Structure formats: structure tokens, C-alpha cells
Amino acid sequence: MKAQILYIVVAIIAGAVLPIQAGLNVQLGKSVQQPIFAAFASFLIGSLGLLIYLFILKFNFTSIVQTKTVSPLVWTAGILGAFYVAVVIILAPRLGTALTFSLIVTGQMIISLILDHYGLLDLPVKQINWQRLVGVVFLVIGVLLIRKF
Structure with a gap:
């Protein structure tokens, strides 16, 4: 039960950071007059952060070859994430x-x-x-x- 409460709290925190991320990305997009650049920068910095985290975890990068067995559909997740971030950056200033x-x-x-x-x-x-x-x-x-x- 304690683990589930922790998961719930982490989920709430994850949800709470999304509007903050949106606001920061909107500011970045406005600075260059291009919201898609902000989405790109967000993914680039996020990817670098995740890469560093994988090194900290001592991830076995040789296991990447196992991804050859996954459906090509799985790889669309990155595109879906990019779509989501870009849409939020575009809509937040327009809709609130x-x-x-x-x-x-x-x-x-x-x-x-x-x-x-x-x-x-x-x-x-x-x-x-x-x-x-x-x-x-x-x-x-x-x-x-x-x-x-």
C-alpha cells in the first residue's frame, strides 16, 4: 500500500510539472518566434538528461540490439511525444x-x-x-x- 501511495504522489508531481514545462517552453519559443524550436530544444535537453541518467545507472548499452525485435509502431512514441510537446507550446498561450x-x-x-x-x-x-x-x-x-x- 505504501508503494502505491508513493506512485500516486509521483504521478501527481509528474502531472504538476507539465504546465510548468509548458510555460517555460512557451517562453523559449517566443524568444525565437518559433514554438517548434522550443519543442526541439525540450527534447534535446531531455534526451541529454536521460543519457546522463543511463550512464549513472550503468545501463548496458549492448542490450540496445534487442530493440530490433520490437514492432516498428513502438518507435512512433517519440513522434507522439514531440507532437504533444509542440501542441502544448502552441495552444497554451492561445487557450490558457x-x-x-x-x-x-x-x-x-x-x-x-x-x-x-x-x-x-x-x-x-x-x-x-x-x-x-x-x-x-x-x-x-x-x-x-x-x-x-
Whole structure:
């Protein structure tokens, strides 16, 4: 149970840093009048940070050859991440941070329910039920309230 509480706290922190990252990336994009540069810079610095972390972990880089066995679809994750970061940088100044992220969370929840329900991408199956659907409805209501006010 303690581990699950830790995971929940870490997830909340991860969610909390996304709007901060968006604000910082927006500032970087404005400085060069190009939001896509900010997304590129974000991925470049993030990639360097992760590379350093792999060295700290003493990652066995020879295991990279095992990636030859994964589906080519797996490699699209980087493109999806780049799309996400670029869209946030473009939309946050136009829609506001709260509306941008409430829409993003709503999209995440809808797709997450579908992934869980069918066990897509080798994820565990968790059936859609009325309680989960009510949660999504509350998110949509939240988006509408944030948008209106």
C-alpha cells in the first residue's frame, strides 16, 4: 500500500510539472518566434538528461540490439511525444494553461479507457464501467466550466 501511495504522489508531481514545462517552453519559443524550436530544444535537453541518467545507472548499452525485435509502431512514441510537446507550446498561450491541460487530460482519459478496456498495446484489461464513464463525464464538465470562466 505504501508503494502505491508513493506512485500516486509521483504521478501527481509528474502531472504538476507539465504546465510548468509548458510555460517555460512557451517562453523559449517566443524568444525565437518559433514554438517548434522550443519543442526541439525540450527534447534535446531531455534526451541529454536521460543519457546522463543511463550512464549513472550503468545501463548496458549492448542490450540496445534487442530493440530490433520490437514492432516498428513502438518507435512512433517519440513522434507522439514531440507532437504533444509542440501542441502544448502552441495552444497554451492561445487557450490558457488550464483549458489546454484540461482538454489534454480529457483526451488522455478517453483513450486510456479504450486502451484499458481492450488491453491494447499489451496493457492489462480493465473493463469500462459506469463509474469510469462518470469520471470522464466529470472531466468534460470540468473542461466546460474552465472554458466558460
